[in-house]
């Protein structure tokens with residue numbers, strides 16, 4: 001079963017060569033009931049990170065289901081306990097998207113600190129009259145101190161890029177010591193001393209609202225927050241408050257709570273020092289194709305009786 005139409009790359013072809021594939025034929029997600037119907041009697045499922053993989057889905061699929069392969073790195077929509085109980089292997093797509101997502105992190109840093117979103121909007125409104133020395137003045141990205149919360153593959157790829165920008169990189173991730181790119185520090189030190197804080201933790205009960213009013217108050221008023229992980233890691237109303245009052249210089253978000261967000265009156269869209277993107281961190285042709293292909297190969301590996309290539313960490 002494949003839960004979405006329009007998946008790029010050759011992953012679906014690989015599946016179709018070996019399996020009978022039932023495919024949700026719309027680009028919008030199936031409801032839970034539709035997903036359950038689609039999964040019934042399937043041996044494997046290829047789904048997106050936003051599809052809820054819970055005991056209701058696993059029950060509806062039935063005893064034949066052996067693998068659920070996510071075409072995403074994040075697996076916060078998966079009930080891992082239920083998967084273990086149903087003896088279903090769950091896989092995700094690390095590695096293949098790290099470099100592409102790191103590029104978006106740098107883009108958000110540059111857009112937020114250099115006020116590029118506001119500058120583009122102003123130009124589109126026809127407001128550019130003359131060269132002025134004192135408009136759209138931002139803050140430098142080169143030479144800044146960058147704090148990475150979470151130091152996995154994506155954060156490491158960000159640290160490599162940051163070195164080329166002459167940034168001073170530090171990270172907080174218990175169990176990940178300092179290395180040649182980044183110095184390990186406590187969370188509070190990171191929040192107080194970083195010019196840019198970038199979030200690289202999965203969404204779990206422990207990381208939900210990890211950055212709230214208290215943490216934002218610790219950050220420099222000249223700091224920028226970048227979030228490409230999951231929206232729920234940040235208390236959004238606290239962030240909007242900090243940006244509106246000038247308590248925080250700027251923020252760049254590729255992820256938010258309750259995606260998708262499209263109401264023109266959404267508070268997120270009315271904050272001039274906030275850049276928001278519609279969850280495009282891994283959105284290049286090559287990377288999205290690689291994600292689908294890896295998910296398909298995970299399905300095939302498990303159905304062939306082999307270990308999954310990239311099971312979700314347990």
Ligand code: DGY
Nearest residue numbers: 049071072073074282
């Ligand atoms: C990921 O891979 O986790 C991206 O956020 C897309 O789901």
